[in-house]
Amino acid sequence: MSSLTLNSVKKVYPGEVTAVYNFNADIEDKEFIVLVGPSGCGKTTTLRMIAGLEEISDGEIYIDDKLVNDIPPKNRDIAMVFQNYALYPHMTAFENMAFGLKLRRFPKNEIKKKVHDAAKILEIENLLNRKPKELSGGEKQRVALGRAIVRNPKVFLMDEPLSNLDAKLRVQMRTEIIKLHRKLQTTFIYVTHDQTEAMTMGSRIVVMKDGHIQQIDTPQNAYNNPSNLFVASFIGSPQINVLTGTIIKDNNRLYFKLPDNTLIKLPEDKRNILEEQNYVSKEVYMGIRPECLSLGDDNVQADDISIVEVEIEVKELMGAEIYTYFTICNEQMIARVKSSLDKNVGEIMKIQIKADDLHLFDKDTEKTIF
Amino acid sequence: MDTLSTINRILCKKILLISRDVSYAYPDTQAIDIDFKDLARYANSNYRGYNIYQISISENKYFICIENDKYINDKITQLVISMIELSLSTFEPVHNIVYKVINEKYTKEDLKQFREKYSDIIKGYIVLIKYPQEYKNEIYEIIINSIDTQLILPYNEFFLVISNEDNIETKFNNISKNILTELFYETSIAISNKINCLENISYNYNNCLEVFKLKDKFKILDNVINYDDMILYKIVADLNPLIKNSIYQKIFNQEFNNIIDTDIEKTIEEFFKNNLNLTDTAESIFIHRNTLLYRLDKISTVSGYDLRKFDDSMIFKIAWLIRKEQSLPVLKK
Ligand SMILES: Nc1ncnc2c1ncn2[C@@H]1O[C@H](COP(=O)(O)OP(=O)(O)OP(=O)(O)O)[C@@H](O)[C@H]1O
Ligand SMILES: [Mg+2]
Numbered sequence: 001m002s003s004l005t006l007n008s009v010k011k012v013y014p015g016e017v018t019a020v021y022n023f024n025a026d027i028e029d030k031e032f033i034v035l036v037g038p039s040g041c042g043k044t045t046t047l048r049m050i051a052g053l054e055e056i057s058d059g060e061i062y063i064d065d066k067l068v069n070d071i072p073p074k075n076r077d078i079a080m081v082f083q084n085y086a087l088y089p090h091m092t093a094f095e096n097m098a099f100g101l102k103l104r105r106f107p108k109n110e111i112k113k114k115v116h117d118a119a120k121i122l123e124i125e126n127l128l129n130r131k132p133k134e135l136s137g138g139e140k141q142r143v144a145l146g147r148a149i150v151r152n153p154k155v156f157l158m159d160e161p162l163s164n165l166d167a168k169l170r171v172q173m174r175t176e177i178i179k180l181h182r183k184l185q186t187t188f189i190y191v192t193h194d195q196t197e198a199m200t201m202g203s204r205i206v207v208m209k210d211g212h213i214q215q216i217d218t219p220q221n222a223y224n225n226p227s228n229l230f231v232a233s234f235i236g237s238p239q240i241n242v243l244t245g246t247i248i249k250d251n252n253r254l255y256f257k258l259p260d261n262t263l264i265k266l267p268e269d270k271r272n273i274l275e276e277q278n279y280v281s282k283e284v285y286m287g288i289r290p291e292c293l294s295l296g297d298d299n300v301q302a303d304d305i306s307i308v309e310v311e312i313e314v315k316e317l318m319g320a321e322i323y324t325y326f327t328i329c330n331e332q333m334i335a336r337v338k339s340s341l342d343k344n345v346g347e348i349m350k351i352q353i354k355a356d357d358l359h360l361f362d363k364d365t366e367k368t369i370f
Numbered sequence: 371m372d373t374l375s376t377i378n379r380i381l382c383k384k385i386l387l388i389s390r391d392v393s394y395a396y397p398d399t400q401a402i403d404i405d406f407k408d409l410a411r412y413a414n415s416n417y418r419g420y421n422i423y424q425i426s427i428s429e430n431k432y433f434i435c436i437e438n439d440k441y442i443n444d445k446i447t448q449l450v451i452s453m454i455e456l457s458l459s460t461f462e463p464v465h466n467i468v469y470k471v472i473n474e475k476y477t478k479e480d481l482k483q484f485r486e487k488y489s490d491i492i493k494g495y496i497v498l499i500k501y502p503q504e505y506k507n508e509i510y511e512i513i514i515n516s517i518d519t520q521l522i523l524p525y526n527e528f529f530l531v532i533s534n535e536d537n538i539e540t541k542f543n544n545i546s547k548n549i550l551t552e553l554f555y556e557t558s559i560a561i562s563n564k565i566n567c568l569e570n571i572s573y574n575y576n577n578c579l580e581v582f583k584l585k586d587k588f589k590i591l592d593n594v595i596n597y598d599d600m601i602l603y604k605i606v607a608d609l610n611p612l613i614k615n616s617i618y619q620k621i622f623n624q625e626f627n628n629i630i631d632t633d634i635e636k637t638i639e640e641f642f643k644n645n646l647n648l649t650d651t652a653e654s655i656f657i658h659r660n661t662l663l664y665r666l667d668k669i670s671t672v673s674g675y676d677l678r679k680f681d682d683s684m685i686f687k688i689a690w691l692i693r694k695e696q697s698l699p700v701l702k703k
């Protein structure tokens with residue numbers, strides 16, 4: 001059992017730099033939590049506070065209901081894995097994994113057992129006698145993970161462990177780490193700036209910006225129901241399209257009106273929210289994901305669909321889909337449409353927007369309206 | 371040491387000599403599988419298949435470990451120990467000499483005499499690694515297992531290492547990472563220039579000490595710092611305060627203070643770190659090139675200095691270091 005609780009945790013560095021404000025999170029045993037956000041948002045600082053490498057300026061951290069604020073890192077029962085694995089060059093894979101235990105004066109037979117157990121989990125039993133220079137990049141990475149596993153920690157802390165690998169190996173190691181988490185059944189806290197990594201690996205993700213948590217949620221929820229414009233734009237690739245416009249009422253129906261007077265139908269079931277919160281006649285941001293923009297069909301006359309005509313500027317064939325780029329009211333937009341699209345660059349394409357797929361954000365607070 | 375290899379040959383037993391501070395070991399610390407921390411505790415007994423004897427030569431303590439399955443202290447053993455004592459008292463291990471060189475205990479004449487003798491050992495970069503007393507042995511183990519060293523000896527709160535390896539900075543970065551992951555201790559490492567004779571040790575040792583001072587002064591976060599990269603910091607540290615102030619005021623005007631936030635700060639740091647290369651900088655902070663250009667334009671507009679131009683960026687960098695030294699960043703969010 002190893003749960004982790006951060007209670008109003010704050011970090012102010014000397015020079016009055018606040019790196020993390022009021023971080024609250026309840027992380028359950030066996031969770032795979034990913035801290036994600038742009039550079040400088042406080043991910044590493046948070047991880048280092050959990051590890052005990054950085055003193056916390058305010059708040060409490062509990063591991064398994066035990067307050068660890070004043071417990072030194074070595075007694076917190078954690079293991080860290082960093083970006084650059086530095087294996088000992090003259091030692092075999094076995095010795096590399098055993099080394100930390102040897103430093104901690106574990107008896108020989110216990111070391112042997114732990115290393116073999118870890119090697120089994122990592123499927124590198126046949127490589128134990130090899131030196132680092134006889135291992136591939138992925139194998140080295142696994143030995144590096146093995147060095148953390150043999151310690152049997154309650155919590156694994158990983159700070160961008162894959163960011164120095166080439167794209168192919170990175171994708172492969174992602175799967176390895178997910179598999180590892182499943183086998184070990186311990187809590188993982190994983191830091192990355194890469195939203196794809198966060199989405200594919202985390203059981204829950206913590207999206208951060210400027211030292212503030214923006215949202216803690218499952219990847220699916222953060223994607224479908226982002227808490228604000230930042231999360232909506234940060235999660236998802238290609239990025240969500242964002243337009244500015246005004247909410248208007250016409251013939252007893254609510255529309256999102258673009259500066260060029262194009263009207264886009266808003267969902268009827270959200271009407272109450274907009275009216276009760278006085279958004280009618282106000283400017284808002286509207287977001288729509290590229291995959292929600294489909295090719296318009298004149299025969300569809302549903303009550304919740306709007307059709308917009310755009311001029312294709314760029315076409316990128318991505319296998320089963322085509323990324324098409326166009327402009328609406330000076331905003332660069334992108335749609336992921338079926339590769340059966342027969343229109344060329346410079347031609348007019350009809351885009352269909354479903355009311356249910358729209359996200360609206362407050363213009364001032366950038367918080368999600370729906 | 372010749373005496374030891376002779377004894378070793380005659381007895382046909384593994385034998386190890388190690389100074390208490392682990393700065394001297396024969397044949398080397400890897401030779402037998404013993405935890406050096408435990409030696410003092412097991413002196414005059416059998417430990418893991420070795421008999422441990424403790425001896426003192428002038429102020430230094432040494433342990434002699436001789437392979438055996440049970441503890442004995444017979445006449446032969448005493449004879450062996452006396453021989454080792456005798457040879458140690460006439461033998462000056464190189465680490466003692468280095469200590470004396472750093473402390474400037476030698477005359478020029480003395481140094482000349484040693485120079486030839488140790489020319490093979492005293493060759494490479496001088497590196498200082500900070501360690502806490504509680505992890506002395508562990509850090510020692512991590513160093514010797516990560517890199518080939520000519521010499522490694524504890525001195526004050528540092529290990530002084532002489533190593534002749536290539537890519538020295540990368541290797542010590544790895545060492546610092548291993549120390550952090552194994553021991554959760556954040557070390558500081560200073561790398562000085564390559565030396566090739568005893569006389570240069572003291573000068574380069576002092577340069578390493580200066581690196582640590584500048585690291586504190588300018589709040590540098592890197593764990594491993596090369597003396598060569600500190601020249602500009604040194605210049606700034608030594609600048610006349612009046613000049614410092616005028617440069618500072620000129621660039622960090624009210625307008626600049628209004629725009630600076632963590633993003634701008636990070637941009638400036640990384641742009642310098644990436645040798646003013648736009649593509650590399652944008653990549654390292656995961657922003658679009660256009661965003662980077664936008665930020666650089668903003669900096670240029672408010673400060674009057676365009677970081678993409680060599681002269682501007684040089685002055686700006688000096689001002690930036692002054693700012694760090696004074697540590698005045700009151701960031702607005
Ligand atoms: N030791 C320190 N002293 C002062 N400020 C610091 C220190 N460490 C980090 N910071 C600042 O705190 C903020 C958060 O930094 P942190 O390293 O946690 O970000 P991050 O999210 O890990 O970014 P990245 O993706 O670039 O690694 C940044 O503004 C950074 O400059
Ligand atoms: Mg980081």
